[in-house]
Amino acid sequence: MPPIHILLTLVWLSTSFLITIASPMMIPVDVGTNEPARITLILENRQAFGRRTSPTPPPASEDPAEPIQVPIELCIAHQGTDYEHWMLIIDSTNGFHAQIPRLGNVGYLKAARFPFKLRTNQIVTGLGKAKFRTQDDMDDVFAKLGKIRMPQKAHELGGNCMDYIHMALDMLVEKGHILKVPSNFEMIYSKSYRKVRKLTWGEE
Numbered sequence: 001m002p003p004i005h006i007l008l009t010l011v012w013l014s015t016s017f018l019i020t021i022a023s024p025m026m027i028p029v030d031v032g033t034n035e036p037a038r039i040t041l042i043l044e045n046r047q048a049f050g051r052r053t054s055p056t057p058p059p060a061s062e063d064p065a066e067p068i069q070v071p072i073e074l075c076i077a078h079q080g081t082d083y084e085h086w087m088l089i090i091d092s093t094n095g096f097h098a099q100i101p102r103l104g105n106v107g108y109l110k111a112a113r114f115p116f117k118l119r120t121n122q123i124v125t126g127l128g129k130a131k132f133r134t135q136d137d138m139d140d141v142f143a144k145l146g147k148i149r150m151p152q153k154a155h156e157l158g159g160n161c162m163d164y165i166h167m168a169l170d171m172l173v174e175k176g177h178i179l180k181v182p183s184n185f186e187m188i189y190s191k192s193y194r195k196v197r198k199l200t201w202g203e204e
Contacts, residue, residue, distance in 0.1 A: 067131040068138060072178070074125045074165065074185055075116070086161045088145075088168050089116050090130060091138075096145045098164035100154070107153040111164060113146035127182040130172055141175060160196065162189060 070091035077085045087097040095116030098109035118124065132138035145168050152159030166189060169181045 065134075067133055068135065069129045069131050070138070072127045072130050072172075072182075074127055074188065075118075075122050076125075077119070077122045079123055086165050087116070088165050089124065090142070092116070094142060096142075096164075096168055098148075098150055098161045107155075108150050109154050109159065109161060109164065111146055111148040111150070113142060125184065125188065127169075127185055128178065130177040132177060141172070141177065145171065157197075162192060162196070165189075 071089075073089040073092075075087040075089050075095070077083070077087070085097065085099075087095050089095055093116055095114045096111070097114070098111050101108075101110040132141065148164065148167055148171070150159050150164065150167075152163075154160055165185075166181070169178070169185065172178045173180055
């Protein structure tokens with residue numbers, strides 16, 4: 001049996017040999033890069049496994065924002081009576097009309113905006129939809145509709161509440177919010193105005 005010190009020496013040499021074989025520095029190098037092939041492979045694997053890609057943000061839309069579309073309606077209260085009154089309704093709850101002012105020149109009707117709520121003595125006719133670029137654009141138009149000045153006195157041609165509605169629709173056309181004054185409004189307006197002319201001025 002070999003002496004104990006010889007055995008210890010052999011064990012030490014065999015352990016060193018195994019460690020050397022396991023070391024990546026002893027692996028043949030990559031001829032193309034002159035780098036240890038094993039190190040390159042390990043680094044590549046680690047990078048591929050641990051890589052985290054940031055989500056690509058969606059491309060910004062080049063299309064302009066969709067316009068706001070709201071219904072417009074004609075509301076006639078007490079139709080066929082001496083108290084008949086016309087109102088324009090936009091987006092169901094915004095009412096516009098011309099009425100006798102409480103103060104000021106009573107000869108002219110005064111335009112006003114008011115919160116609309118349908119009542120039993122009112123008839124509503126749809127006139128299509130109006131388009132607005134933004135809410136601010138719509139609010140600006142609403143303010144202008146409430147400031148329309150009647151060109152004639154109430155008892156004169158062109159000065160009553162029916163004329164105000166026509167003027168309001170003309171403004172919407174001028175500002176590009178509707179293409180034209182709705183044809184069904186024109187029909188109702190013409191038919192009703194014949195009655196007004198006959199009752200007020202005795203015209204046939």
